[in-house]
Amino acid sequence: MENKYTKKYVKVIAEFEEDGRIIPLRIFWEDGRVFEIDRILDVRPGVSRKVGGQGIRYLCRILNKEVCLFYEEPRWYVESK
Amino acid sequence: MDRVILHSDMNSFYASVECLYHPEFQGLPVAVGGNPKNRHGIILAKNQLAREAGVKTGEALWEARAKSPQLIIVEPNFERYLKFSKMARKIYYRYSELVEPFGLDEAWIDVTGSTHIYGSGEAIARKISREIQSELGLTVSIGVSFNKIFAKFGSDYKKPDAITVITRENYQEIVWERGVGELLYVGRSTGKKLMKYGIYTIGDLAKSSMDFLKCQLGKMGVILWDFANGLDNSPVKWFDENYNGNERVIKSIGNSITTPRDIENTKDMKLVMYMLTESVAMRLRETDCYCQTVAIHIRTKELRSFTRQMKLSKPSDLTGEIGEAAILLFNQNYDFSSPVRSLGVRAADLVPNTVPIQLDLFGHEEERIRQGRLDITIDGLRKRYGNHSVRRAVTIGDTMSCMDPKKDHVIYPLRYF
Numbered sequence: 279m280e281n282k283y284t285k286k287y288v289k290v291i292a293e294f295e296e297d298g299r300i301i302p303l304r305i306f307w308e309d310g311r312v313f314e315i316d317r318i319l320d321v322r323p324g325v326s327r328k329v330g331g332q333g334i335r336y337l338c339r340i341l342n343k344e345v346c347l348f349y350e351e352p353r354w355y356v357e358s359k
Numbered sequence: 360m361d362r363v364i365l366h367s368d369m370n371s372f373y374a375s376v377e378c379l380y381h382p383e384f385q386g387l388p389v390a391v392g393g394n395p396k397n398r399h400g401i402i403l404a405k406n407q408l409a410r411e412a413g414v415k416t417g418e419a420l421w422e423a424r425a426k427s428p429q430l431i432i433v434e435p436n437f438e439r440y441l442k443f444s445k446m447a448r449k450i451y452y453r454y455s456e457l458v459e460p461f462g463l464d465e466a467w468i469d470v471t472g473s474t475h476i477y478g479s480g481e482a483i484a485r486k487i488s489r490e491i492q493s494e495l496g497l498t499v500s501i502g503v504s505f506n507k508i509f510a511k512f513g514s515d516y517k518k519p520d521a522i523t524v525i526t527r528e529n530y531q532e533i534v535w536e537r538g539v540g541e542l543l544y545v546g547r548s549t550g551k552k553l554m555k556y557g558i559y560t561i562g563d564l565a566k567s568s569m570d571f572l573k574c575q576l577g578k579m580g581v582i583l584w585d586f587a588n589g590l591d592n593s594p595v596k597w598f599d600e601n602y603n604g605n606e607r608v609i610k611s612i613g614n615s616i617t618t619p620r621d622i623e624n625t626k627d628m629k630l631v632m633y634m635l636t637e638s639v640a641m642r643l644r645e646t647d648c649y650c651q652t653v654a655i656h657i658r659t660k661e662l663r664s665f666t667r668q669m670k671l672s673k674p675s676d677l678t679g680e681i682g683e684a685a686i687l688l689f690n691q692n693y694d695f696s697s698p699v700r701s702l703g704v705r706a707a708d709l710v711p712n713t714v715p716i717q718l719d720l721f722g723h724e725e726e727r728i729r730q731g732r733l734d735i736t737i738d739g740l741r742k743r744y745g746n747h748s749v750r751r752a753v754t755i756g757d758t759m760s761c762m763d764p765k766k767d768h769v770i771y772p773l774r775y776f
């Protein structure tokens with residue numbers, strides 16, 4: 279089956295709270311662009327069936343679009359087209 | 360009030376985890392197997408499609424490929440399975456502190472105390488199933504019942520992705536008509552014996568005479584009769600959250616011997632240890648159990664005696680592994696400062712050998728499966744031609760080797776608690 283998505287590992291700046299929560303703030307694209315995460319809409323363990331993986335799934339709003347950012351220790355990735 | 364016990368079983372665990380990481384495998388038969396470059400690799404686990412194609416756990420990779428030419432075989436990722444096993448358990452802990460793992464992919468959960476918060480056992484099972492699906496991407500089969508044995512039966516009854524509730528009202532209908540081999544602790548060996556007496560279904564077992572079973576199978580017969588009649592009352596045991604492994608339900612098998620001459624050197628010690636181990640391990644296999652602990656007992660000429668034990672890295676019924684452990688224990692704890700008059704070997708912390716296959720982090724599983732086949736073959740030869748028909752090289756050419764520990768000596772009965 280053809281898969282149009284790929285797992286794209288990204289550099290992330292995140293805040294580590296006293297209670298152990300990790301909150302991503304900014305994503306660095308490989309082409310040099312930087313995206314601010316405007317809002318985190320949902321955080322829970324989850325899977326990516328598109329690219330294959332399991333981790334903490336952050337549903338983020340970035341530039342008015344919803345993006346799933348995964349933290350699967352020790353790396354972060356997005357489902358990229 | 361009856362207990363409310365769930366048994367949750369992640370479907371085709373290893374293969375499902377692999378499929379999760381490889382979306383491109385969707386719709387294809389997938390198996391987890393030993394290194395495919397190794398000609399002797401074998402299948403360790405498979406997904407539903409591979410199962411439908413007739414692929415079997417334990418068979419050679421080439422055999423599997425012959426049945427299913429498009430079969431995808433991936434190498435095992437032990438760390439990953441451990442991670443998923445732990446995450447699943449974390450989900451169970453949301454509903455109860457009493458979570459008893461059974462292999463990496465199965466667990467009992469006693470939710471009696473939380474039904475007033477989360478609803479019936481079935482409702483909790485549905486929540487767990489949903490959470491595992493969304494958070495881990497895996498499906499589970501869950502059995503809900505008033506004892507551990509029927510809960511386990513329920514999780515096997517319908518898969519994948521199913522919930523089966525077995526109550527006092529329906530257990531005769533659901534459980535009793537199934538083959539006796541589907542009952543936990545009835546493995547290959549016990550199943551064969553029962554069939555010889557015309558006991559084919561769990562209902563046959565439940566309705567047969569307990570005394571008769573006790574005669575044929577010893578204490579195990581009584582235990583199985585209880586199981587079949589829904590009388591199992593063993594508790595779901597509390598475990599440390601980080602524990603990985605299985606816990607005992609049935610206890611120990613041992614054998615000891617007072618040798619014709621005192622044992623004063625390593626060669627004799629090894630010989631006796633192996634003879635004892637052979638009988639213990641054979642008995643273990645006949646009971647369809649693995650042991651997790653090996654203990655030895657040493658009594659000196661002065662009748663000073665002591666016991667030492669060690670945990671095995673994984674449950675085993677292999678003569679070689681148990682024998683090596685016994686010899687190691689001896690070497691670590693005794694120096695022949697005084698001759699040894701009698702020796703004992705005991706296999707303890709028994710678990711049923713139907714416990715889900717435990718892959719180890721070093722990938723010795725294939726070798727162990729092969730050793731297991733060898734042991735079973737030897738058991739067969741001995742049953743037909745006598746215990747001396749096949750012998751370990753160390754036991755040949757010595758007067759002591761005429762002893763037949765399995766026949767001559769009483770083997771301690773199983774204990775159950």
Ligand SMILES: [Mg+2]
Binds near residue numbers: 370371372464
């Ligand atoms: Mg399973």
